[in-house]
Amino acid sequence: MKTMTDHDTYIAAAPEQFRLLLAQLRAQLASTLPDAEEVIEYKMPGFRIGKSIIAGYAAFTKQCGLYLSPGAIAAHADEISATGLKASKTGVTFSARKPIPDDLVERLALASRKDLGL
Template sequence: MTFVDHKAYIAAAPEQFRPTLHQLHATLKRALPDAAEIIAYNMPGFKIGDTVVASYAAFSKQCGLYLQPEAITEHAAEITAAGLKASKTGVTFTLKKWIPNDLVERLARASRDAVI
């Protein structure tokens, strides 16, 4: 399935994740007011210039937030303290262990700052 915008992506996501994806989208939009909303690699994201600074995805059992590597590195201790798993460019979370909104905002801003 190909998505045209964030709303269509969220509507097609697993039902249990939809309310929290709406919240994640709103948090990212608030944290990145200067970014354009896009669909890249069939995932919703936010782009500044030619660079995707934040994107997210829902899977069958978890969700992911994808950012610039510098953002993950800068907030590694907070990610670990929240009990979340991180890779070089992403943080995964479940409904039982959701990523806090304030951490999403800090990560998004750090990702933006890494590219501007």
């Protein structure tokens, strides 16, 4: 994907099977973090408060990722695992066949914000 300047352009350029999923994730994050600014950082869309990225997301060829603070991932590791999703230190990967549940997105975003002291 070429360099994007806003969330709409990023989602429109994502693989077709992920566009609706990414739009829903964006809306969920915007609702959960209403005072956050939508930005493009590290070549992916994210939500920033002050100088801290609270949450970011990305689309790849076969999956998508939600990126948060390490503390948020660690605090919800059991929930992430229970949904059958995979997590790294800072992200959760998911697909159109196995999307990340909205309530988990909300808990993760709020935990990331808290972890970053915002």
